[in-house]
Amino acid sequence: MKKHDPIHANHRVQRDYPAKAKFCPLCGAAMESRLLMPENAARKVCTRCGFVLFPGPKLVAGCFVIDTERVLLIRRGIEPAVGKWTFPGGYVDFGENAADTALRETHEEVGMRVALGPLLGVFNDAAITVVVYLATPGKEPPSLTVEATEVRYFGPSDIPWHDLAFPTTTDAVTAWVALVRGSNTSS
Ligand SMILES: [Zn+2]
Structure with a gap:
């Protein structure tokens, strides 16, 4: 590995932050x-x-792209959780707006310029906080990238529950399924 070669993040060492800083x-x-x-x-x-180290959770933002009551999920092409299903999303850059991150990551991962709708919810685990927006597809169909090796729309009854990537993915999908089922009963 030469000094100026691009690299991928080593997720094992990332997890040592902040405990080992x-x-x-x-x-x-x-x-x-x-x-x-005073805290x-x-x-x-x-x-x-x-300098005081205030190690907050990492902020992630993403989209539930919805087409006729089905949600777009992607099969992850990169670690962590390679081969598992999640929704398009990624880390909010320092100084970036979470809504802009959700749009940017969806375009980078599946090539779609979507329109953001309301917030689906905010989901947490120990190290990350995930902001998830509902979104509607634009005119581009979803495409494959190194980050998304398979893309598919899933209805509430055919979610691949045992192959979801992260606990926050399960929480977000659970919230969406409840939203769809709730709005169907009331209508
Ligand atoms: Zn110092």
Whole structure:
């Protein structure tokens, strides 16, 4: 591997953050655990410049693209959870708006320029918070990419529950199925 070759993220080492973060990202000095006021919580603080590490969950945004009461799912082509089903989405970049992320990731992963609808919900696990929008397809059909090796619309009764990628995927699909079934009973 040459110094300037592009790389992929090593997800095993990413999971060591923030527990194993030892040095200040600003000045490189050691961090130590200090009681931070007024929140009265232990935080890692730089011993030289005073930078405080506030490790929040990673923010993810994505789309439930809906066509005639079916949701577009993609089979993941990359780790983590390669081969499992999820919806188009990805990390919100620093300074980026979550709605813009959902649109950008959907275009990058399945080649679709969708229109965002209302929020489906916000779903959490220990390390990530996922913002999921309902969306309607534009004129492009979904296409395959390295990130999406298969794309399919699923109705509420044919969801591949045992092959969903992440707990937050299951939570979001569960919320969508409840929404569809609820709106069908009331209509
Ligand atoms: Zn520092």
